[in-house]
Amino acid sequence: MSDRAKIISEFELFRGNGGGIEAWFTDRIPDTVVDVLLNCEKRPISSEVLSQLLILSHEGGVSRGFFEFYFSYDPHPDGHSWYDPKKLPEFEERFIGANELLNINHLKWGLRRLYIDALLHFGNIRQAFRTLRTKDKLGIILSLTKQRFNTKDMISRGSGLPLETIAQDDRYLIAEIACKTYDPADTSMPVHAQTCC
Numbered sequence: 001m002s003d004r005a006k007i008i009s010e011f012e013l014f015r016g017n018g019g020g021i022e023a024w025f026t027d028r029i030p031d032t033v034v035d036v037l038l039n040c041e042k043r044p045i046s047s048e049v050l051s052q053l054l055i056l057s058h059e060g061g062v063s064r065g066f067f068e069f070y071f072s073y074d075p076h077p078d079g080h081s082w083y084d085p086k087k088l089p090e091f092e093e094r095f096i097g098a099n100e101l102l103n104i105n106h107l108k109w110g111l112r113r114l115y116i117d118a119l120l121h122f123g124n125i126r127q128a129f130r131t132l133r134t135k136d137k138l139g140i141i142l143s144l145t146k147q148r149f150n151t152k153d154m155i156s157r158g159s160g161l162p163l164e165t166i167a168q169d170d171r172y173l174i175a176e177i178a179c180k181t182y183d184p185a186d187t188s189m190p191v192h193a194q195t196c197c
Contacts, residue, residue: 003035003038016126019126021059021126023059033057040107060130070114071098071101072097074096080144082148090106091105
């Protein structure tokens with residue numbers, strides 16, 4: 001297996017069909033990028049070098065704050081994250097506070113965090129990377145925090161209106177229940193709702 005194939009296989013989880021950061025690990029990944037990534041345990045990758053690797057791959061570089069937030073900071077104990085990044089599979093304790101990427105798992109850990117935040121807050125990995133890559137650490141924290149709902153406010157808002165029964169003929173208006181309308185009139189026929197909901 002070639003070095004390029006090893007890297008592509010190693011980062012398969014982070015490949016997408018579109019452009020942007022998801023297209024980083026493709027057959028077009030530059031040889032220099034492959035070499036640096038494969039040798040990062042011997043020569044750790046700084047924020048500046050990571051930016052150079054991204055730029056060589058036709059992607060935008062990252063700020064020092066972005067590098068710090070995603071590759072060396074644990075926002076969970078400070079209340080800036082709703083999930084604990086230390087529980088992600090690639091995590092090693094030595095990543096916290098590190099000034100460089102220490103191994104392939106370190107890069108994967110940061111990318112996994114970015115992808116989780118991107119999908120939860122933006123619904124789109126490419127747009128999240130474009131928005132967050134130039135921010136400082138506090139800017140990323142504020143950007144992600146302002147998009148979260150305050151749980152205490154939600155709990156204290158009180159009861160909603162009582163639920164009402166919806167006539168079967170009106171259920172087409174509700175996506176979650178629409179498939180129940182397709183139940184067959186003939187009970188000997190299979191129930192479509194079992195396959196669609």
